[in-house]
Amino acid sequence: MLTIRDATIADAALIRRLIGELATFEKEPDAVRTTAADIARDGFGASPQFRTIIAEWDGAPAGFALFFDYYSTWRGAGLYLEDLYVCPDYRGRGIGSALLARVARAAEQERRSFVKWSVLDWNQSAIEMYKAHGAEFLDEWRTALLSGDGLRRLTEKDC
């Protein structure tokens, strides 16, 4: 049976393990630079930078969702769903939809008018599930990222 609960700091190592599993599924197993200690500090410290919910099936970890506040100058306050993951052994039981529904309810309770997230373009089963729930895809937008040397070089230009 499925239960969904809020994560606590005692879940930091579990969350980090699930983040790693998701990155492997996304074909980027070496992309995860955060540690369990980072997750404990950043998610469960004095000023939490994200919230996490854990799905359990008969008490065993089956997936998670990690999200945080987001602000759209068009729509106002919303939530950004950074990670949504269901462990392979537990797929096909509606756990992904249940996690998404819980995030949607958090948005509604906080009067946040949307949930936004990203999905890899080859992850067709996820895309179909999202479309079935009424998600729209903002395909005219490209996502840019500046980090590492590029970020440092630009910083030096600021006066």
Added chain:
Amino acid sequence: MLTIRDATIADAALIRRLIGELATFEKEPDAVRTTAADIARDGFGASPQFRTIIAEWDGAPAGFALFFDYYSTWRGAGLYLEDLYVCPDYRGRGIGSALLARVARAAEQERRSFVKWSVLDWNQSAIEMYKAHGAEFLDEWRTALLSGDGLRRLTEKDC
């Protein structure tokens, strides 16, 4: 001459006007549902949900950037740049790069390792400027949004 300063609540109406100008440039003039009062409350109230910097040329408003905290489970803490805009009369003077550099410096000062943002796929001059600064484009990711009736329907599924 260019100056960049932090916005205050006295700038809320100006920020809302610039948000509207940017939406018009983005061919979505009716997409902006936030009001100046929303901007004042959400950006300059008890728990600000974003930060804004204003570019001025000889004291006149010339552009703005609006950003907030973001968390990547791969990279840790970063910033999300929701809006970057330079008024038409002031383009070609490096104001967009100066605003981006100021956001990059904010990231560095707060030990945030990246800045992330979105750009419309037809906005070639912006894309080229971002590439010149070393931004990478995460084109394998699609952005999904759930709002309105879809969000409400999903909320009702949560038990």
